[in-house]
Amino acid sequence: MRAGRLGEAVGYLRRVLADRPGDASARIWLGQALCAGGHTFEGCTALRDGGILLCETAPDSALPIAALLQQQGDAAGSLAVADRVAALRPASLQAQMLIATAAAQTGAPERALVALEIARGLAPATAARDVLAASVESDMGRAADALARLDGIDPAVITPIDAFRIAKERARALDRLGRADEAFAEIARGAALCDALPEYRAADRALVPAILAADAAAFDAAMVRRWRDEPPADDGWAPLFVIGFLRSGTTLMQQILATDPQVRVADEEPVLSGVIQAFQAGSPGSPQTRIARLDNLDRPARAALRARYRAIAEMRTGPLGTERLVDKFTLNAIDLPLILRLFPEAPIRFMVRDPRDACISACLQLMPPGPSTVHMLRLADAARFHAAISAQWHRHRDALGLHYCEVRYEALVADLEGTMRRALAGTGIGWRDAMHHFHQASPGQTIASPSRAQVRQPLTTAKVAHWQRYGRHIAPVAHIFEPALDDWGY
Structure with missing residues (x-):
């Protein structure tokens, strides 16, 4: 795979799995090779199945697979793997955060908030976690709760990207509350903050x-x-x-x-x-x-x-x-x-x-x-x-x-x-x-x-x-x- 010979890697891994269908590592490698070659449908299936298999022997090692599935756009697959890890490692902060983000993307906002509350009890609060929770609350029609949560974030933990996201989520919540002028001010504030973010400055506007x-x-x-x-x-x-x-x-x-x-x-x-x-x-x-x-x-x-x-x-x-x-x-x-x-x-x-x-x-x-x-x-x-x-x-x-x-x-x-x-x-x-x-x-x-x-x-x-x-x-x-x-x- 490192040499870019993805086709050969896929063929080899398929042969391995024909002999050892329960080999979690081979299934995960197959998924990675397929996704790298653009075959994301089959690749994500292999990653999900491999991640679930890996939970039987090394649950913590399955978490990067759940994260990779989210990067590939398969939130449902990510949720399946993260759920299995959380069942075995209920105190895993990463598992709960992966569950929260995947649940939010798959139409399970209540589940997302439960996972975020569990995460809150496992580690000190972070701005990113509260921004995600506020986003979910806004989606659920709980704009006042979202706004209160955003306004309660400790300024000491806010990074530049957090500040931008807070402005965008405040705008959404204020809009839902009918406070249009304040929402528009937050849109403008977010745009100004965004000007300093490398990932947005790198985008080719022209x-x-x-x-x-x-x-x-x-x-x-x-x-x-x-x-x-x-x-x-x-x-x-x-x-x-x-x-x-x-x-x-x-x-x-x-x-x-x-x-x-x-x-x-x-x-x-x-x-x-x-x-x-x-x-x-x-x-x-x-x-x-x-x-x-x-x-x-x-x-x-x-x-x-x-x-x-x-x-x-x-x-x-x-x-x-x-x-x-x-x-x-x-x-x-x-x-x-x-x-x-x-x-x-x-x-x-x-x-x-x-x-x-x-x-x-x-x-x-x-x-x-x-x-x-x-x-x-x-x-x-x-x-x-x-x-x-x-x-x-x-x-x-x-x-x-x-x-x-x-x-x-x-x-x-x-x-x-x-x-x-x-x-x-x-x-x-x-x-x-x-x-x-x-x-x-x-x-x-x-x-x-x-x-x-x-x-x-x-x-x-x-x-x-x-x-x-x-x-x-x-x-x-x-x-x-x-x-x-x-x-x-x-």
Whole structure:
């Protein structure tokens, strides 16, 4: 593995396990090798099973496996391993913290708080632990408790990253309590604190705006229409793409669709990213725009990239069989030209929400640093980023007549069945009465979105026009929102 010969390592470890299926170390090594090669679905299963086996002989040694599973996005697997360790080592602080973080991600907030209280009794309080507890309390609707907990953190234990997270969680709690001006002040405080954090300073703020600006300059409506009219490069399946802007309802849509047993959701899985890497590797250093390079792809090249997409999808979500893949990666809207070129037949659903609501909501969330999320720290930056994303969509929508692909968040929460019946037309997925109960489906499921708590609750219109509470703060950037507001009629 250290030599990078992952395929050989996987083959060897499979042979070992064929002879010794109970070998925990071999199973864990297999999981690590598979995950390193991008086969996270099978790799996480091997890590989980190996971690549970390891608990029989060395429970403490299984904790790094639980942590690794969380890093790989498998909170449910992490919880299974950490639970087993905690049963054998109830005084393990690390086990309780792993249980708390995994339980919070899998829709078990009460369990998370219990684990955090146990952890509190095992070691002195830390700011990170109280921030996590406050986040869980906010998700449970206990915003006053969350705020009190945050305000009670000992300043002596607060690190710079803790201070930033406290500001973000205070903003969320204050927003839930209807104290919008104070919440907005915390958004601003968090953004100022973030400027000193290396992980956020390292994020390439210019990357995505530059990509979108280059696409806009090279846009050719006739070319895009030709792409859409060309037959697919092969006869293989195409996914349903669910895209939009952050906090626009994409996670809600995925959870509704996932009630169909014949639907497999790739939830924020970077499937298209692997295709982009292969596409870029095919023309290193080319002076052409990516639009021109996409147009130059011949049929065999497009077929190869389509095949790569399918391979990555199954590596990350498991063998599909007869299931339909729904690729919900919200900001795949950035790479809309690639989608249209490689999958001209693929249905697309673009989630639309009042831009002011979407941006305020995005600024309230604590998101990991990245080239896109770094724009969600300040409202003005979020507004400009939204304008660039929506302009990318509008260009292609208008060229191809894709208005029917838009699904409004406000319509969805007001009339679930009527809106979904219209949204499902042409997707190959039909309405099911189970969609009414989407929030009760898949208990214990890991949801890779800040919306994980909301989509486990019945629909509500409470957040429609929520921006009005922030009217005076939105006024200075209202002109940035105007084109999208006019286009969508808000």
